[in-house]
Amino acid sequence: MAARVTAALVVAHTTSGVQHLYAGDVVPSSITDESLANLRSLGLVAEEPDPEPAEPVRPAESGPGSAKEKWLAYAASKGVEVSPDAAKEEIVAAVTAAGH
Numbered sequence: 001m002a003a004r005v006t007a008a009l010v011v012a013h014t015t016s017g018v019q020h021l022y023a024g025d026v027v028p029s030s031i032t033d034e035s036l037a038n039l040r041s042l043g044l045v046a047e048e049p050d051p052e053p054a055e056p057v058r059p060a061e062s063g064p065g066s067a068k069e070k071w072l073a074y075a076a077s078k079g080v081e082v083s084p085d086a087a088k089e090e091i092v093a094a095v096t097a098a099g100h
Contacts, residue, residue: 003027003036007044012036058100061092071095 005025012019012027013035021027027036027045039045056077059070068088075082075091078100082091 001047001049003040003045004048005039005044006046010039010044012039058095074100 003026005021005023005027008023010021012021012031014028014030015032016030019028019031027039031039036045056074059074060066066088068091071088071091072082072084075095078095078098080095080098080100082094086094
């Protein structure tokens with residue numbers, strides 16, 4: 001979960017000094033644990049869930065963006081099992097047959 005600044009401005013201690021953060025900023029990992037705990041206790045930051053990963057986009061079947069490696073990754077993301085040695089056309093056919 002990421003912490004996001006809710007106050008107009010906060011000054012937080014980092015591992016190398018201090019940093020100014022503004023409303024809406026995501027609190028960076030360089031902020032010390034003690035400083036983050038203090039900001040939380042004062043209600044100056046709020047936890048927000050990590051964003052859902054984006055739905056994979058089907059690669060192009062030809063031209064730019066149509067590399068076999070992209071199709072292998074897309075097939076894996078959709079749970080379609082194909083051999084890494086398969087030709088790109090075979091991978092495309094397997095993904096299409098699986099309804100993706």
